Amino acid sequence: MSKTFVRVVFAVLLITYVVTHFIARAHAQSSLGIGTNDAIVPSAGYFGGLMQWINAHQQAFYRSLTGALKAMREDGSKLWLLVGLSFAYGIFHAAGPGHGKAVISTYMLANEVALRRGVMLSFVSAFLQALTAIFLMGLVFLVLRGTSIRMTDAAWFLEIVSYAAITAFGFWLLWTKLSPRLRGVFGSAPAHSLSAAHAHHHGAHGHARHEAAHGHDHGHAHSHVHSHDHAHGPGEVCETCGHSHAPDPALLSGDRFDWRTAWSAVAAVGIRPCSGALIVLTFAFLNGLWVGGILSVLAMAVGTAITVSLLATLAVTAKNWAVAMAGDGRTGNTIHAAIEIGGAAMVAVLGLLLLTASLTA
Amino acid sequence: MLADARLDVNLSADKQTIVSLRHIWRFDEVSSSMMLVDLDQNGDLTLDEAELTEASKIMMESLAEFNYFQIVTADGKDVVMNPPSEIKAVWEDNLLYVMLETTPKEPFRLAGKIDLGVYDPTFYVAIDFAEDDKMVVAGLPDTCARQVIRPDADEALAQNQATLDQAFKDDSPNTDMSKIFATKLELTCQASG
Numbered sequence: 001m002s003k004t005f006v007r008v009v010f011a012v013l014l015i016t017y018v019v020t021h022f023i024a025r026a027h028a029q030s031s032l033g034i035g036t037n038d039a040i041v042p043s044a045g046y047f048g049g050l051m052q053w054i055n056a057h058q059q060a061f062y063r064s065l066t067g068a069l070k071a072m073r074e075d076g077s078k079l080w081l082l083v084g085l086s087f088a089y090g091i092f093h094a095a096g097p098g099h100g101k102a103v104i105s106t107y108m109l110a111n112e113v114a115l116r117r118g119v120m121l122s123f124v125s126a127f128l129q130a131l132t133a134i135f136l137m138g139l140v141f142l143v144l145r146g147t148s149i150r151m152t153d154a155a156w157f158l159e160i161v162s163y164a165a166i167t168a169f170g171f172w173l174l175w176t177k178l179s180p181r182l183r184g185v186f187g188s189a190p191a192h193s194l195s196a197a198h199a200h201h202h203g204a205h206g207h208a209r210h211e212a213a214h215g216h217d218h219g220h221a222h223s224h225v226h227s228h229d230h231a232h233g234p235g236e237v238c239e240t241c242g243h244s245h246a247p248d249p250a251l252l253s254g255d256r257f258d259w260r261t262a263w264s265a266v267a268a269v270g271i272r273p274c275s276g277a278l279i280v281l282t283f284a285f286l287n288g289l290w291v292g293g294i295l296s297v298l299a300m301a302v303g304t305a306i307t308v309s310l311l312a313t314l315a316v317t318a319k320n321w322a323v324a325m326a327g328d329g330r331t332g333n334t335i336h337a338a339i340e341i342g343g344a345a346m347v348a349v350l351g352l353l354l355l356t357a358s359l360t361a
Numbered sequence: 362m363l364a365d366a367r368l369d370v371n372l373s374a375d376k377q378t379i380v381s382l383r384h385i386w387r388f389d390e391v392s393s394s395m396m397l398v399d400l401d402q403n404g405d406l407t408l409d410e411a412e413l414t415e416a417s418k419i420m421m422e423s424l425a426e427f428n429y430f431q432i433v434t435a436d437g438k439d440v441v442m443n444p445p446s447e448i449k450a451v452w453e454d455n456l457l458y459v460m461l462e463t464t465p466k467e468p469f470r471l472a473g474k475i476d477l478g479v480y481d482p483t484f485y486v487a488i489d490f491a492e493d494d495k496m497v498v499a500g501l502p503d504t505c506a507r508q509v510i511r512p513d514a515d516e517a518l519a520q521n522q523a524t525l526d527q528a529f530k531d532d533s534p535n536t537d538m539s540k541i542f543a544t545k546l547e548l549t550c551q552a553s554g
Contacts, residue, residue: 282391
């Protein structure tokens with residue numbers, strides 16, 4: 001079974017479950033039951049005042065934004081006002097409560113991702129989110145209108161898929177971080193013999209050895225079955241697999257950027273359209289302002305990406321600082337491991353919380 | 362979502378009790394568009410009788426969880442309101458109007474300090490009373506004073522600290538902030554003989 005196969009099976013099971021069990025009572029996603037609400041924010045509790053403050057400012061933005069939309073309908077040259085406001089909305093909105101930045105930041109914490117790439121990931125996920133919104137609205141206007149499928153249902157469905165993906169991604173990340181260490185605990189006999197045996201990356205890059213040394217690719221149990229076509233140079237086959245040894249810090253800090261992992265993070269976040277974008281698009285499309293609506297949503301994405309990049313950079317800088325403070329020795333490694341595992345656990349828990357909230361809403 | 366609201370407080374003939382609260386919410390053009398696209402099942406770009414009935418049904422179900430966005434207290438204590446018998450949805454000039462009327466479960470005496478607020482605790486709908494006179498009590502007796510209290514966001518942020526301190530003391534994190542931060546109509550009545 002390849003990892004892709006496992007994922008596909010999981011996804012199909014999940015989607016079937018969601019479709020059969022929850023679609024029927026999908027009308028409670030927002031307090032009105034019509035339209036989608038963004039982050040599920042408690043107004044009660046310790047941070048009610050802060051939330052209220054953020055909310056008041058978001059409302060002010062909403063007013064300016066809708067004002068600009070109406071202005072553009074009368075006068076096409078107001079497009080730039082709308083684009084500018086959308087950009088600002090994106091920046092501000094991403095600073096508010098939401099899950100996208102949390103997932104990207106913790107993903108960057110849990111993986112040694114070069115900052116430049118992290119910034120790129122933020123941009124890709126923000127644009128994917130914008131594209132999902134544009135795609136969804138396009139679908140609503142061109143296909144779904146006049147059918148009994150409500151936009152609220154479609155948006156809610158994407159939300160569930162996104163949260164489920166985040167949860168799955170979090171647990172998978174946690175597993176990749178924990179399993180090599182667990183193997184260390186269980187002694188020299190590989191705890192997961194199948195996965196440890198010949199766990200090659202079946203991608204084209206030559207780091208099979210690094211990957212395997214960390215158990216980074218466990219779960220690929222039988223990947224050699226269909227990856228026999230690539231040649232193994234001597235020493236490229238994993239010789240140390242299954243041996244218990246602490247992760248070598250040199251390798252840990254090395255560049256082991258995995259595109260598939262990165263893409264799963266991006267996709268998990270990006271598949272859920274943000275409700276601000278949906279609102280702007282609905283009004284724009286309804287009034288035939290196709291270009292304006294799309295440009296506005298793209299501007300929002302740029303704004304969002306900038307904020308998420310900044311937050312992710314802050315998180316990674318803080319982590320590096322903590323590790324550097326602790327020095328090269330055991331403490332440094334422990335802190336490093338704790339941050340990585342903690343980060344992965346956070347993604348998993350966040351995903352679970354969002355998913356449960358969304359399903360029980 | 363943004364809605365302009367109006368609240369009418371209806372008194373009994375003898376002006377001794379509050380018999381019902383009547384709410385009208387008019388959604389702004391952009392919010393209304395959102396509703397239209399969501400509810401327009403036959404794609405004719407307007408909401409007909411059947412689609413509006415469906416909207417009412419959805420709102421009846423969804424709003425129940427949030428006490429129909431009402432905050433009703435007498436001398437700081439919650440006053441239980443019955444669910445409305447119906448929610449009326451009207452589509453006019455490309456705007457969605459929502460109307461509902463609730464009655465108190467127990468007789469609601471017009472006495473002491475009464476606070477009436479309309480607020481969505483999930484922040485999904487911003488209910489806006491544009492002017493103070495959008496909160497109306499027809500025939501309010503002279504023994505009562507009315508005042509509209511508008512929360513200030515920056516003040517709310519400052520109060521957050523106080524709430525945190527308070528929360529540590531009384532150990533009840535479930536203090537409902539919406540009571541503090543909603544726009545409210547406050548009626549202060551002297552006991553009438």
